[in-house]
Amino acid sequence: MAPDHADPDSLGQLHHVELSVSDLEASIDFWEWWLTELGYEPKNEWDGGRSWINGPTYVGIVEATGDTPAFDGRAPGLNHLAFHADTRERVDYLTECVRTRTDSTVLYEDQHPYAGGYYALYCESPEGIKLEAIGPEPREET
Structure with a gap:
């Protein structure tokens, strides 16, 4: 550790x-x-x-x-957390898992998986924190 x-x-x-x-x-x-x-x-x-x-x-x-306000990604402070994914297949797998969970939601479904202009999953945690899992560029066949 x-x-x-x-x-x-x-x-x-x-x-x-x-x-x-x-x-x-x-x-x-x-x-x-x-x-x-x-x-x-x-x-x-x-x-x-x-x-x-x-x-x-x-x-x-x-x-x-204490009595704290709910998370608001548009308020000053944290907007979202973005994580590297090792493959696009992992992004796809995470997306399918989020779709089956009751504590998370896929965001921007109508633009998925290119909502940010690159291959990624956008979703929310149970607290409403926006998360990204970003896939790598496709590898060129040699």
Whole structure:
């Protein structure tokens, strides 16, 4: 398991993201599925939170406390999180999985999978956080 301190070989790469969620148990199911599909492994589990790691980067979720407003990607702050996918087939697989889940929604269905001008899945987490899984350019046959 990677240490929590900085990796000097990862200059400028994201170290971690921690997201507050209103329903930890419901969110664990979604985030564990999403992150595992994208190559993350469990990192830590504690009362009130979980985290998953992939290389030098980890993503954590913590249960929100107090009376906090719902996530709004149009308000100042976080708009969305975008993840690399290793293949377009993985993007397609994630899309089909999201379509069968009750806690997530495919966004921009009428433009899918090129809603952003490149091959990607746009969806929402249970908390309404917009997520992307971006596929690579097609490989040229040699």
